[in-house]
Amino acid sequence: MKVLILRPSYVPEISGGTHLAVDLVEDMIANDIEVILVVPAPFRADDKVKEEYRNLKTEKQFDDKLIIHRINIFAGEKSLFSRALRMFLLTVGMFIQSLKTKNVDLIMSHSMPPFLGPISTLLGKIKKVPVLYWEQDIVSESLITTGVASKGMKKKLFYSFAKNLEKISSKGSDHIITISEDFRKRQISMGKPEDKVDVVYNWIDTNQLKPIPRRNNLMFQRYNLDPNNFYVTYCGNLGIPQNVEILVDAAKELQHIKDLRFLIFGNGVRKETISNYINNSGANNIKLLPLQPLEEASHVYSVGEVGVVIGRKGTARNGFPSKTWSIMSAGQAIISCFDIDSELSNFVREGECGIAVHPDDPIALKNAILELYNNPLQTKEYGRNARNYVSSKFSRDAATENIINIAKELEQSKKII
Template identity: 35%
Template sequence: MNILFLDAYYEPEIIAYTHLEKDLIEGLISDGHKIKIICPTPTRGISQEVRQKYKNIKYEEKYNGSVVVNRFMAPSEGKNPIIRAIRYFWCNWYTYKMAIKYTDVDIIFSNSTPPTQGVLSALVAKKLSKKKGIKVPFIYNLQDIFPDSLVNSNLTYEGSILWKIGRKLEDYTYNHADKIILISKGFKRNIMEKGVTEDKIEIISNWIDLDSVHPIDRNKNCLITEFGIDPNKFIVVYAGNFGAAQGADIVIKAAKELQEYKDIQFVIFGGGPYFENAKNESKDLKNVFIHELMPQNRISEVYSLGNVALITCKKGTGKAGMPSKLWSIMACNTPIIASFDTGSDLADVIKDARAGKCVEPGNVFALSEAIKEFSNYQGVKDVDLRKYVYYHAGRRLCVSSYIDILKNHIY
């Protein structure tokens, strides 16, 4: 099977999907398939030196020739949303010009970052099908629902021009994709309400490599000595962004509420647009240690550090997806307290796995009380959360499911 990946981002770039695509590609290669990737020169999550290096690498063979990467020159991404949108369309146009020249493509695969990627993939599939005289199917991996995500982040509102454009892109993609792979039941409910039929949908969780993410004994955790954290305290860990949709400001508010409980220590690894605010608000709190996000390869240390780990969202946004950190925390066998929408996929997993407790988002009192409750009996360490992850979000299981879908759609 010859698979064409149409990527807006590819390694060495770092986005939330990077490690998932790497695992998928390696799984496909092991199954005997060939992959072609079209992508722009890297821009996100890399240094200027790396970007300069890849300006001269337009063609690359990887995995002993099983993967061929064709890059084209593209401007840096920047932070201005208008300029970024223009760049997306420009990259889509250039990708289309390159993709329609291929004749040895059996199937097209793309994900939803950016949201124009689905329309691009549908148009390429249509053109190649016409050229070959046989249908070239298009498999779409929906990682983020646009424009809903913009509404949840307060970047637009339902009924705005931007929202209407997003809905047009969304409808065109869903109508022309042969199969849509979703990451949660919440996503399924969302797009079925928009008219997508159930037979077009498959749910496969974003996965985790249990060999890479695992529990680390506190007395062997380097973060304890590196940052001078008291190992005898009840440690509450939060790791993630402080942004419009995360509702992570509640972590600082809970720390303020629990200042008098000397045995409870908050350890925060953060980033995002409101992280500086969080640092300023917590600077006088003796029960808070706060630091920038740690590298991905230290995630086991981060979540093993906690007697409990926190997951948060802004009220009303939790049903839009499943935070991938859930599986990382559970892989470290660490209990969870979620300030998260009840009725969400995350709340259902926490209940089903007996992984912890979910309280109303934005309710500082409820979160503080849950932390006190857990500190009294040290959480749910007697439950094997890793076993649950293995059967629901293990790498081997999920990658195999992707491969089966791709193979089943070859005409």
């Protein structure tokens, strides 16, 4: 069986979903599935990596069972227009490259960039193979919650356009995998038959991402961190949905506590904005550090006693932060500053992994941090609970096996027809 996968990133790109792609590809190959991967060239990476991959268009790995085609587009993301242009050009490049790919049995697509789903359904019709759509994001809802399209005609046009792209992706796909029960219900409400939609929660490999003692943690040496401090960390994307400013506000309110420190490991379109916000806040207890390579994720997520997940109000309608499982797998207590009735916040409460507070509320966030700082034994208990919870419910093996079985059944069903 040979699968063509189109997705928004792959190693060495540093992004939230990269480890999911790596795990799935490795496990597909272990199950005798050949993979052809069509992805953008690394964009959120340092200059050395970008230069290395500038002219590297094709790679072969795993004894040629994995072929990676990388599409290089020279367009930035400094404005909404440039981001949209980059997404469109990438999609065109990925479509052309995918057309050249022969003898595939299945196409697996992704919800980002938003044009990827529709062109994958077109590819499925051209190649006469089934399409499996992996819905990680809901762009139409994201436009609203991030304020990109918040009012008037702009809201109506942007929202309608994104909604139509999602409908095309949904209707044209033979099967859909969503990352939450809420996403599944939404697909069914759009007319997709229940037996054509499955939930596979994002996962974490707890054998790979595990707690690292501070004496062995590379981050403490690399960034000259005092191992005697109590650390609160945010790790991940610095975009519009992530209202990271409230963490800076909370840090400023708590800077009188000398051994309480805040670290942001992040990158994204708002990195410069967040850096300026920190500098202008006057907070002296918070550092903005670059995202680290995927292979050092255990070190990054083990730095702090507490890991924070932040999303603006309504963000739960358009995504699920995969960093949640990384925080838990590293044995950190978690503060979910997210929609209070979301699956994420429910998981935090159900697993007794930390504290869930309302989004966009720096005072609630500050109070949650104080509660964990003042109760170190409870914080350690939350961390132990978190690792146990994610190990038992969101393991890599069960999740990738589920996706692989869906792909195989889909490919076999088309052969029967």
